[in-house]
Amino acid sequence: MNALLVSAILGVLLMLSSVFIKNKSYIHTLALAGLAGLFMLNLAELNGWLLFEIDLKGMLRFDRYALVMNAIMLASLFFYLLLSGRAMEKVGPHYADYLALLFFICAGLFMVTGYASLLILFLGIEVISIPLYILTGSDKRNLKSNEAALKYFLLGSFSTGLLLLGIAFFYGARGNFSATVSVDPTVVGSSLQLASLLLLLFAMSFKVSVAPFHFWTPDVYDGAPTVFTSFMATIVKVALFAAFVRLFEDTFSLQFSIWQPWVAGFVVLTLLIGNLTAVFQQSVKRMLAYSSIAQAGFMLLAVYAINGDSKEGLLLYAASYSLATIGIFAVLSHLQDYTFDGFNGLAKKQPVVAASLAIFFLSLAGIPLTGGFLAKLFMIKAALAYQPWLAIVAVIMAVVSVFYYFRVIQAMYFRSADDQEMMPEFPKSFPILLLVTALLVVLLGIFPETLLGLLYF
């Protein structure tokens, strides 16, 4: 609750700051300080200290899981701003406004992880989506950015329509919007209940880009300015997954047997489509878009197997996936050539950047000693409790993913650059920051209990 209120206020502050502060690096520092403050407030709430005592009337419920998720998102956002905050200046002249929109989205993220009423779920998703439409189209002269914004907007509002119809049916069947009260088992099978369940499942799958509702993702992620793609593909997606899990764990727990086969089908489709299409991509940015679909398939396993293991796994997945992808996108936004050749010979010129990138890719592929390995392990273990074949599919697809992640590592280490002039220039502090992020990803893989311990005390 602390962070939710303060992030909205910070958004307004940053929006006004462009009038008074002309120096962009001051605005950047202000945003970083704000994020650090938000993180501290969230930690304080985790220890039971609240800024305001507000009667929430059962609309929001910040339990430990939501607060730990918020802490992970805030930490990722902090690294995101550190690594690519300056790259945002290249997008357009409205630097302070982009940061303000990020803070407004942040308020939406907290609503989505902590909702207890479907009204707040809907509002949270919209508070996230509407600023994201703007950020997607923020490169106003670029036709690709325009196209991505229009596509995202039309498909996003279409899926909001589905979500709302699902919520309306839900209200018709249950008489309230409460997400926490489980329904009376005698009316579980009614057609209104079933319709609301399926519509909400489809709408949420749309929002987190799970196949067969993924088709907007590659185009939008490819067309949006790279800095904002990074944000959409990581922090936003993770928050929506937290909401997805909460919806099916609390609200639809009694209809478990109805939705589980659907989710299993979605997992298989997402893993297949995401991984197999990513293999054939020429552009690294587009490959990362498909890879984010593939990773969504793994995260969907947490929804499939609602149990303690998978929920803890989702936290670990959120942290390792967000940090790794943010790091890769931060490097990508400095490159001129987005194809695999753009990475040629990077290891010779920028050894620290190349080593950190290699760690990020290893983590995404799920190689031991990185956070990504443990996260995948948790997910597969959770799935194993229900359907062994699903776990086998997941493992095979993780192997396929190694192929396209290692193409980048191969380009960096075993090929030389044809054209020295195309080599990117990084700011001085950038390699060190990137290395710190990579170290965090490794530490997550060695000491996951420091993160998961937050859940219990």
Place this chain on the structure above:
Amino acid sequence: MPINYYLFLAIALFSIGVVGVLTRRNAIIIFMCIELMLNAVNLLLVAFSKMHYKQAAAAAIPIANPGIDGQLFVFFIMVVAAAEVSVGLAIIVMLYRNIHSVDINFLNRLKH
């Protein structure tokens, strides 16, 4: 009137919206169809709200203001739809400035 009439009317409106989104090529018309979908939901929520009010009154359940939250939700949908309109129209205008058309068939640059 029984709730079924409202249900069918709302679903019919919603389906018209969905079909419009899937078949029309003009961005503005697609946009109008999405608004139609949202308003179909508004109608449904108001109908359900009335239904729950009557049920609570008939069963004499002592809740304060039964069915009021459905109507509250409608206001939130209206506000969000207005915010969406302002952003969506801005995006369409931005596109029109660049390609002088709002036909979504032009939008295939990202396919390759």
